[in-house]
Amino acid sequence: MENHCIIRHLAETFSGVLTIDLLRYLVGAGGVFLIVNLALAARLYTRKIRPDTPPLSQIRREILVSLRTVLVFTLTGTLIALGAEAGIIPIYTEIGSYGWTYLVFSTVVLIVAHDAWFYWSHRMLHYPPLFRRFHRLHHRSYNPTPFTSYSFDLGEAVTNAIYLPLILLVVPAHPVAILIFVTHMMLRNAIGHSGYELFPANRHGKPLFGWMTTVTHHDLHHAHSGYNLGLYFSWWDRVMGTEHPDYHTEFRKVAHATP
Template sequence: MQTLMNALASFWHIWSFTLVLDVGRYLVAAGGLALILKLFWGLGLKHRKIQARWASNADVRREILTSLRTGLIFSLNGTAVAFGAITGIFTVYRDFDKAGIGYLAISVIAVIIVHDAYFYWTHRMMHHPRLYPYFHRTHHRSVTPTPFAAYAFDIPEALVMAAFMPLWLAFVPMHVLGMFLFMAFMIIRNVMGHAGVELMPRSLADSRWFGWINSTTHHDLHHATFHHNYGLYFTWWDKMMGTEHPAYRERLRGTPARDAVAADDAVRPAIAAS
């Protein structure tokens, strides 16, 4: 009996911490960006709005509620990862003597690159007609997303997204700081992708050196058109697989092609009604 009580106490201690961490990370990132957009709207941001349509208050409430549910799922996954580290299933370390700063930097870069690939292929999978109603429909109800849509997932999609970290840790040791930096990068880029306002330089559209970085327009077009731009951080996979929206560069420059605009306007009601 005492063993069970100790186990429950240990679970509660770890889970309460991960719950605050996961939900707090979402609220700080999404709420912080929403506040920044509001404060600086009159100082030029209104001219960088991507869609003419505005999200409704009901849209925002749905995004927040479903994102909080995802935060709960992520916290349970984080608790499982923590117990996996305690029992030696995963290698998560705190001492830099185990591996230096160089390994920390390489591991963070590597996890971001691999996560982008994981996101692209699972994202495309969830767009399959047989899987979409169960995995991805809720997220696409945000035709005009806001920062609060970052975690607005169906439960099965949240589980797929959560699965990445234990899969990664099964093969790659990580410093706790490296995990924190990756999670911070992930949520910041996630809320930026759903901002509804272009936050990146428009010069990315024609940049030889930095054009592979996703802009807000890139993911916003995915929500608006449904069948393009599946990547999260980079444009690599969309370029290689031919899934980049044909008008993406024009949209990012601020000069969208008329035929693409017409196609978007035609598909949005169908997505919203699905």
């Protein structure tokens, strides 16, 4: 009877996390696609980075592959939930336990640390022997779409998934901080693959928020894979010399255009 209860609890936890992760991908990637690539495409046509449109066959492949990524994320999410129940992963439920200042601080830490994790793991995956096995599938989407955001080889999906349980072992977090983190991750990822420059330019035609990666920034990575390896912020690429030399020129072409 006890084993039956444990199995049922595991199944309920897994199904709950799966529902959340699947909805996050479908609403995040699908929502950005519907709004940016369909509903606003005519108004944003001067901000379109590539002249051609990705074929439907590519989008179908991306969605199917992304379902596997969702399963990988669900497995790690289930481990996080079970780890929290066991007291191994310090997720707290009362904001007053740490205070509002810590809630903001921990959210920022989750995002900034993830950017560092992504840059260095992404750079590792571009090492030729690893690229062929773990990262080539993502770059089959030479002209990306929002659905590219989860289109990973299995090894890359695991590399991305293990970040959250690892960081939560050392950074106690409230569910609100985790929710903000995963929502930000999904939306920035989907927007970065949308193919339309949505970030504003300053009066000189450079990114208004120069410390953030723009859509052009990541789109150049899909066109020239050795450059622009960052996810949210541009500072690692600048410090390590991996920012594309024509980034600001390419950004200016689309960000300064007026529909």
